[in-house]
Amino acid sequence: MELKVFSNPAEVARAAAQHFVNLTPKSVALSGGSTPRVLYELLAHPGEPFRDQIGWDTIDFFFTDERHVPPAHPDSNYRMANEALLSRVPVPKNNVHRIPSENLVAAEAAVDYEYDVRTFFNTDSPAFDLVLLGLGEDGHTASLFPGSEALHESERLVVAPWVEKLNSYRITLTLPVLNNSKSVVFLVTGASKAEILREVIKTESEPKPDLYPAQAIRPKRGKLLWLVDKAAAAALPATLQTPAPTTTC
Numbered sequence: 001m002e003l004k005v006f007s008n009p010a011e012v013a014r015a016a017a018q019h020f021v022n023l024t025p026k027s028v029a030l031s032g033g034s035t036p037r038v039l040y041e042l043l044a045h046p047g048e049p050f051r052d053q054i055g056w057d058t059i060d061f062f063f064t065d066e067r068h069v070p071p072a073h074p075d076s077n078y079r080m081a082n083e084a085l086l087s088r089v090p091v092p093k094n095n096v097h098r099i100p101s102e103n104l105v106a107a108e109a110a111v112d113y114e115y116d117v118r119t120f121f122n123t124d125s126p127a128f129d130l131v132l133l134g135l136g137e138d139g140h141t142a143s144l145f146p147g148s149e150a151l152h153e154s155e156r157l158v159v160a161p162w163v164e165k166l167n168s169y170r171i172t173l174t175l176p177v178l179n180n181s182k183s184v185v186f187l188v189t190g191a192s193k194a195e196i197l198r199e200v201i202k203t204e205s206e207p208k209p210d211l212y213p214a215q216a217i218r219p220k221r222g223k224l225l226w227l228v229d230k231a232a233a234a235a236l237p238a239t240l241q242t243p244a245p246t247t248t249c
């Protein structure tokens, strides 16, 4: 696991964008929430160096998870990624694999999305070239929440857990596919994440995935990279806080 600290969210996004360009991924699972929006807008920005270095028509975009809402809903991860990135770059429509979260039965949406993932990779163990993840203040990542049965799923690639604290279903990739990825990048910014980031990193050698699901992300063969800003790193040991030179990825 590698952790790099940057001055602010814009520099985290710049480092992640450079990692994206260097990796030339063909299959990407996009994270939701608010943190990755800065990265998505940077990748799409015509005035920035990243957009023109990316072969958009060679990439298939998936999602790590989705809220159980229609695609036009303000909470939709697809809506955020489409507004910030996918509608602004020349990705072929068929290369965007949206989770069909408008399905009134979340479990059916999970089955359909799993079929899409398996069909695309055409193998029993799909491996994304790049997975982007965030970290919730409770230690969740994707829609794998503390204490969730979804954390113990060993066969299915996509499940639809009920999330009590949110009083809603979510649809999420599971650990078997997340940990089969070739590169996993956590993007964590803001002072509100300092406490949980310290807990997750401090005990990552003795992981407690039911308490901190983000610790269950341990790619079998792939690279795990944490790109964080100073505010989120504020509670880490001083040795981990040395800001990385900009765009070192």
Ligand code: 6PG
Binding pocket: 031, 032, 033, 034, 035, 036, 064, 065, 066, 067, 077, 133, 134, 135, 136, 137, 140, 141, 142, 143
């Ligand atoms: C989601 C995300 C979720 C997110 C974290 C962090 O659907 O919300 O997949 O795992 O990455 O909750 O969210 P923020 O980036 O908004 O802090």
